[in-house]
Amino acid sequence: MNNGGYTVVQDWMLDFGFDLTSTFVYAIIYGFSQDGESVFQGTQKWLAEKCNCSKDTIKRILKNLTQKGFLIKLDREINGVTFCDYKAAIPKCTSHEQNAPTPGANCTTHNTKDNYIYKEKIYIKKKVEENSNSQSSEIAVESKNGKEKSCAEKEKGKVKFDFYESLLNAGVSEQTASDWLLIRSKKRAVNTATAFKSIKKQLDLAKESGISAEDCILMSVTKSWAGFEYQWYVNEKTKNNGNTKSIIDKRRSTDVLDVPISEYFKPF
16 A cells, blocks of 8 residues: 555555565555555565566566455557556455455454464554656557567666675575565665675575574574574574573573482482
8 A cells, every 4th residue: 555655564464475575566456456556666676676676576466466366467469568567465354453365265353363374563664755757658569570669677687686685595484585585674684685695605504404494594683683593593503502501501400409418318
């Protein structure tokens, strides 16, 4: 939903179970579809910039959401070139107290917080550019000769870094990566290639000790760390093991004291 220059992800959208980027893409397109007649005509490049990801990621998300019925793809032809617009499949109910598990499904009232990991109302906000002309630019899919054309065609040989995809490639699950990106966003951490390079170096150190990237980033999520260092992981594990050892030692000393001293001087 577009709200005062921001895109807001409503509670019921979280119940779809999308990853963070897919949820935000749906929310953007939903913002252009609320009156039942309007459609989203922005470029894939524009969506990629708003979501801080690559154009290839946007293509994959649009295809996935369309195949699952959450988006409706509308083709139109102008001067021999086929353009496509997108429209959100709007659920019958959109109350923040209700869920819409699938587009058009009957709604049941229950607490969203009990069914989503974050346990709180989450609003993912991103500023929209002041120049609204970019929002109305069109996405060219394929012309009749099969070649892709676009008014916002990306520069050849230039690939945009994608922090989320890099985490997945490193072995982190989609859910853990999404959870961590939310924490990083709240703490204003930058998701640049340089930042990931530093994190990847720490993940490689952990891997040498047999610790997976998933376990490392899951620790960051659990501890609400915006970053990750292998030594942090070791310190936490050592601290936990130390607590366990002190409890065991305390129990052992208590057990010894509980035995009557006469028991140690029984005749053979």
